[in-house]
Amino acid sequence: TLARTLLPEGSNTFATVTRNTPTTNDLVVTLxxxxxxxxxxxxxxxxxxxxxxxxxxxxxVNDGTPDGTQPATLTASASGFNSxxxxxxxxxxxxxxxxxxxxxxxxxxxxxxxxxxxxRVANFGLAPLTNAIVQRVWLSNDALPGGDxxxxxxxxxxxxxxxxxxxxxxxxxxxFLPLQPxxxxxxxxxxxxxxxxxxxxxxxxxxxxxxIRVVADYSATVQTAVTTATAGTVVPMTGLVTMAxxxxxxxxxxxxxxxxxxxxRVIGALAQADGSFTVNFRPLPNEAGIYTxxxxxxxxxxxxxxxxxxxxxxxxxxxxxxxxxxxxxxxxGTATLQxxxxxxxxxxxxxPINAPANxxxxxxxxxxxxxxxxxxxxxxxIAVTAETPSPADFTLRVTSAEGVATDxxxxxxxxxxxxxLVAKPASLTAGMVVGGQRLVAFDVxxxxxxxxGPVQIVLPQVAWLAVAGPNPLPPLAPGETNSVxxxxxxxxxxxxxxxxxxxxxxxxxxxxxxPFRFIALSEARGSLEVFVExxxxxxxxxxxxxxGATVRLLDPFSRTVVAETLTDTNGTALFLGxxxxxxTLQAEAPQHDTYSSPVTVEAGxxxxxxxxxxVQTVAYRWSVVPTEVADRYRMxxxxxFEANVPWPVVTVDQPLIVPLVFPGEVTQTEITLTNHGLxxxxxxVLNVRDTATYKITxxxxxxxxxxxxxSITIPVLIQLQPDADQRAVAAIRAHTGGGS
Numbered sequence: 001t002l003a004r005t006l007l008p009e010g011s012n013t014f015a016t017v018t019r020n021t022p023t024t025n026d027l028v029v030t031l032x033x034x035x036x037x038x039x040x041x042x043x044x045x046x047x048x049x050x051x052x053x054x055x056x057x058x059x060x061v062n063d064g065t066p067d068g069t070q071p072a073t074l075t076a077s078a079s080g081f082n083s084x085x086x087x088x089x090x091x092x093x094x095x096x097x098x099x100x101x102x103x104x105x106x107x108x109x110x111x112x113x114x115x116x117x118x119x120r121v122a123n124f125g126l127a128p129l130t131n132a133i134v135q136r137v138w139l140s141n142d143a144l145p146g147g148d149x150x151x152x153x154x155x156x157x158x159x160x161x162x163x164x165x166x167x168x169x170x171x172x173x174x175x176f177l178p179l180q181p182x183x184x185x186x187x188x189x190x191x192x193x194x195x196x197x198x199x200x201x202x203x204x205x206x207x208x209x210x211x212i213r214v215v216a217d218y219s220a221t222v223q224t225a226v227t228t229a230t231a232g233t234v235v236p237m238t239g240l241v242t243m244a245x246x247x248x249x250x251x252x253x254x255x256x257x258x259x260x261x262x263x264x265r266v267i268g269a270l271a272q273a274d275g276s277f278t279v280n281f282r283p284l285p286n287e288a289g290i291y292t293x294x295x296x297x298x299x300x301x302x303x304x305x306x307x308x309x310x311x312x313x314x315x316x317x318x319x320x321x322x323x324x325x326x327x328x329x330x331x332x333g334t335a336t337l338q339x340x341x342x343x344x345x346x347x348x349x350x351x352p353i354n355a356p357a358n359x360x361x362x363x364x365x366x367x368x369x370x371x372x373x374x375x376x377x378x379x380x381x382i383a384v385t386a387e388t389p390s391p392a393d394f395t396l397r398v399t400s401a402e403g404v405a406t407d408x409x410x411x412x413x414x415x416x417x418x419x420x421l422v423a424k425p426a427s428l429t430a431g432m433v434v435g436g437q438r439l440v441a442f443d444v445x446x447x448x449x450x451x452x453g454p455v456q457i458v459l460p461q462v463a464w465l466a467v468a469g470p471n472p473l474p475p476l477a478p479g480e481t482n483s484v485x486x487x488x489x490x491x492x493x494x495x496x497x498x499x500x501x502x503x504x505x506x507x508x509x510x511x512x513x514x515p516f517r518f519i520a521l522s523e524a525r526g527s528l529e530v531f532v533e534x535x536x537x538x539x540x541x542x543x544x545x546x547x548g549a550t551v552r553l554l555d556p557f558s559r560t561v562v563a564e565t566l567t568d569t570n571g572t573a574l575f576l577g578x579x580x581x582x583x584t585l586q587a588e589a590p591q592h593d594t595y596s597s598p599v600t601v602e603a604g605x606x607x608x609x610x611x612x613x614x615v616q617t618v619a620y621r622w623s624v625v626p627t628e629v630a631d632r633y634r635m636x637x638x639x640x641f642e643a644n645v646p647w648p649v650v651t652v653d654q655p656l657i658v659p660l661v662f663p664g665e666v667t668q669t670e671i672t673l674t675n676h677g678l679x680x681x682x683x684x685v686l687n688v689r690d691t692a693t694y695k696i697t698x699x700x701x702x703x704x705x706x707x708x709x710x711s712i713t714i715p716v717l718i719q720l721q722p723d724a725d726q727r728a729v730a731a732i733r734a735h736t737g738g739g740s
Contacts, residue, residue, distance in 0.1 A: 002074075006089045006097050006200050007039075007060035008126045008165075017045060017076045017084060018053045025049050031056065032075045037063055038090040039072035060090045068093055069199055089200055097125030097199040098133070098190040100206035101168060105186045107210070109177045110217035110245050111299050117151070117175060119188045119206075122168035125199050129163040132156065136192040137173050139184045143207050148187055151175040179299035183211035218243045220254045220277075220295035223307040230404055231288040231313025231340055235281040239295050241271040249275040255296050256281075257303040260289045261342060262666050263699050263715040268298075284700050284714060288313035288341030313340040314370060314398070314406045315702075316378070322411040323382065326449040330360075330383035335408055337365070337398060338375045345370040347401030350378060355394035358386040359412065363396050370400070384414060419476070419510040420448030421455070428486075428503075428516040431526065431580060431603030435492035439468060441485045442514060444505055446476035453508025457484055460501045464490045465518075476507065494520050519604040527606040528553070528575040528599070532567050532587050534615050535647045539679075545571020546613060549589040556584045556598060587611040617649040617677070648681035650674070650706060661694065666719045673703065674711035681706040686714060695719050 004013040017029050027047040033039045040059045047054040058074065069091040077083040091097075102120040109115045117137055123129050134155050138148035152173040157163065178184060186208040194201060222239035229235065237256060241249040250273040258265045258281055269279035281293075288311040294303030317336045325331045339345060348368040352361040360383040370376050380396060396408040424443045432438040446452050455473040459465055468487040476482060486503070503514040532549040551573040552564035562583065567573045573587075580603035587595040592613040601607050653672040661667045671688075675681050684703040688696050697717045706712060 002058070002086050002088060004099070004124050005087070005203055006069075006091060006099065006124050007058070009060050009090060009092045010062035012057050012059050013088075014055050015041075015058050015074065015086065016053050016055050017047065019047055019078075019081065020052070021081075023047075023050050023052050027078055029054070029076050029078045032077075034073035034075075035070065037061055038070045039074065039088050041074060045076075058088060060088075062092075066092055089203075091126070091199045093199050094126045095197055095199045096123050096127050096129040096163070096165070097203070098122070098129065098196060099124050099203050100188055100190055102170070103186050103188050103206045103208045104210075105184075105208060105212045108213040108215065111177060111179050111181055111214055111297065113177050113217065113245070114174055115177050115212065116172055117186050118170060118172040119186075120168050120170040121156075121190045123163050123165050125165055128165065129157065129196055131160055131195055132158045133191045133195050134193045135171065136189045137175075138187040139175070139178065139212075140187050140207075141182055141184055143185045143211075145187050145205055145207065149178070153192070177212065177214050180301070181214050181216045181297070181299055184214055185211045215244070216297035216299060217245045217247070218249060218252055218297060220271075220297070221306050222254075222256050222293055222295035224293065224309050226309045228310045228312065228402065231286065231311050232283060233311060235283070235291075235309060235311075236278065237269075237281060237293060238276065238278050239269070241275040241277065243275070248273065253298050255298050255300070255303070257294050257296060258291055259293075260287075260291045260699070262668065262717050264668055265715060283311060284712065285704050286313070286315055286340055286700050286702050287311065288339075288343075290341065290343050310343050311341060312343060312345060312400070312402050312404045314338060314345065314400075314404060315340060316406065316408045320409045320411065322413070324413040324415055325382065325384060326415045327384050327386070327417050330381060332379065332381045334380070335378045335396075336375050337370060337378055337406065339370045339373055342372040344372045344374075345400040345402055345404055348376070348398055350396055350398045353395040353397050353407075356392045358384060359392055359394065360385050361394060361396075365398070378408070380410070382410075382412060415449040415478075417449040419446055419450050419452035419478075419507055421445070421452060421476070421505055421507045421510045421512045422447050423505060423512050423514045426514070428514060428518075429602060429605065430488070430516075431519045431521045431605060432488045432490050433521050433523070433603070434490045434494050436490075438488040439485055440488060440516075440518075441483055443481050443483050444473070444476065444507075444512075445481045446478055446507070446510075448510065449478055451478065452476045452510055453506075455482065456506040458504040458506060459486075460503075462499070462501070464488060464494065488518060490520050521604040523603075525577055526580050526601045526603045528578055528583075528585075528601050529606050529608045530567075530573040530575075530585065530587065531608070531610045532571050532573065532589070532595075533610055533612050534589075534592060536615070537571075539647050546589050546592065547571050549573075549587055549592075549613065551585070551587045551611070553578070553599075554584040554586065556582050559584070585609060585611065587613055589613060591616050617647075647677050648675055648679050648706075648708070649677040650681050650684065651676065661718050661720055663720060666717050669716050669718060670713050671698065671716055672711055672713045673706060675706045675708055678708050680708050688716065690721070693721060695721050 002015050007013055026049050028044055030044050031041040033041050040061055042056055045054045045056040069089050072088050074086050075083055099122055101122050105117045106115050132155055137152045138150050140148035190204040218241050220239055220241045222237050224235055224237045226235045241252050243249050249271045252271045254269045255266050269277040271277045290310050292305045292308050294306045296303035314337050323331055346369050348365050350363045350365055355361045363380040366377040392412040394410055398406045422445045430440045452475050454475055457467050457471050466487045468485040473482050498517055498519045500517050505512045530551050532546040534546050537543050537545055547567055547569050549567045553562045563575050565573050578601045580601050582600050585597055585599040595611040595613045599609055651674050682705055684706045686698055686701050688698050690696055699715045
């Protein structure tokens with residue numbers, strides 16, 4: 001190593017050669033210079049026995065020729081040793097040259113404690129320094145400059161005094177040590193802004209020879225009295241903070257690391273004056289498994305395992321089957337019991353709960369053991385032994401030796417063993433042009449449990465009303481449908497008014513009336529009244545509709561606009577004099593979804609339609625921003641949502657920075673679901689799909705209810721798909737030249 005790396009011609013410096021082997025014998029080291037006309041060294045130097053270093057003089061040769069700054073490589077070699085190399089810059093340029101001769105800090109310190117850092121700057125050039133310079137000081141977790149934490153910036157020589165060659169000055173700075181324990185090197189740059197014109201601009205930075213060992217100022221332990229509990233149980237934890245610096249532990253933050261499988265969560269707790277702390281772990285819905293816990297200083301990224309507990313739970317899929325069957329009938333079904341955790345459940349048994357007396361319920365599990373993260377099939381059978389009121393609901397309960405009970409509610413509807421005729425639609429409204437013919441159809445459905453008799457259509461005594469087709473119709477078996485067509489032939493002199501009545505549909509013991517209103521018209525035209533609504537119509541006082549919405553009618557075939565208008569202050573749009581027939585109705589308004597639906601205008605009527613356009617409570621906007629690196633861009637996703645609204649508004653917040661995923665490793669991130677509305681969101685499910693490159697696994701998917709004004713954070717594991725993992729490894733090997 002060189003005492004100075006830049007020398008003016010005609011001056012000397014010292015160099016030190018060091019060996020790392022036993023010092024039992026003298027060691028003769030051969031010295032050479034790559035350019036003896038610039039830098040001269042002795043032919044050799046001897047490291048004496050008992051010492052591991054020796055020094056020698058290096059002379060910068062005055063060659064009498066203006067040649068600027070010239071490098072000379074000095075090499076120290078000995079048989080059986082790797083050679084040592086240093087580069088000396090020899091100059092005849094009449095400029096200052098700033099170099100750091102000392103950079104140091106305390107040997108050790110506690111996290112967030114004050115520490116003093118010092119450094120010395122010398123002018124090794126040929127001319128004095130006459131202007132102000134800026135020095136910057138960093139702390140680094142490695143001995144390499146770049147990507148470090150700036151702790152101070154200082155201006156020296158603001159008065160532009162002269163700093164002659166060979167002179168130096170020393171400065172110190174007091175700073176807080178980092179929160180995270182570890183080794184930190186001090187890095188200083190003497191002329192950070194390049195304000196001084198120097199012989200060599202590349203020698204202004206120096207790294208301390210030894211790091212500052214930063215240790216945590218306190219440690220912590222945690223435990224829980226819970227060993228095994230059912231899913232959803234709140235787990236209380238207690239612990240103790242122990243100070244290493246003699247200060248009070250009151251108010252110190254402790255991070256409790258909770259791990260399950262590959263998932264890690266961290267919750268915080270504050271210590272009391274005696275160092276104790278308490279905190280509760282609230283598991284996510286449908287979460288279970290084997291957990292480890294450990295407490296650590298907030299600057300530490302991991303914690304030792306200090307205790308464990310297990311949450312047990314299971315759920316059924318489907319969660320609540322609904323069955324329909326007739327008296328004296330039987331029906332079977334299956335459901336899958338899924339283990340929510342990574343601890344097995346044993347001694348499984350199933351029994352029906354609250355089954356009606358006239359239902360014969362049987363159930364059987366495929367096995368009495370539910371493996372960790374596994375499933376088991378449940379088969380059940382239901383037989384109706386006598387007339388039973390509907391509904392006839394019951395529960396199948398599966399218990400385990402560990403005390404876990406999982407219920408499967410079963411909804412049973414008993415279908416009556418008699419015909420039950422239903423008309424669809426239940427009533428008829430139509431316009432009929434006098435002197436013409438109009439056909440009006442409806443369906444008759446047997447929703448009962450027995451076959452009907454012949455279906456007789458009974459009409460009122462009206463000359464212009466008849467059944468177009470056979471009458472009676474054939475009997476209808478359970479679930480069957482038949483169509484009835486009425487023929488309307490009003491004479492030209494029929495008064496223009498409304499004719500009300502009903503058609504009777506008889507099918508043995510079952511009958512259904514079908515009310516009608518047929519309006520005699522002179523022209524086949526009608527009107528359409530559209531009420532535009534949104535969530536405020538149903539959740540806000542006064543039930544306001546959407547005013548100023550654009551409502552248009554389109555030809556369903558050509559898609560041309562037939563009519564268009566805006567809703568009035570009551571949220572109503574009225575179209576008059578429309579030719580009867582089909583249309584496409586559209587409604588839209590700012591910050592609302594668009595409504596589009598077919599609509600039929602009946603002649604002679606003011607047809608009414610409710611068009612619901614949902615408020616866009618959540619909006620997403622992508623933006624692409626160029627970075628400082630060519631052909632690299634930063635993409636951001638901005639979420640805008642409405643809060644304090646009387647309905648659920650659920651948003652998904654993904655991490656701003658997705659962690660890197662390396663081959664063969666699993667990376668964890670988090671997704672937060674937030675309900676900003678004033679009503680609870682029901683049936684919330686997190687749908688995360690894998691890609692061709694990544695396998696994405698959330699800790700839970702079925703959230704269930706998300707209360708109003710609340711959020712839930714779900715850990716998510718990300719790893720490369722097997723084939724993508726292999727491609728990534730191959731690419732790394734190809735880039736680094738590695739073998740298989």
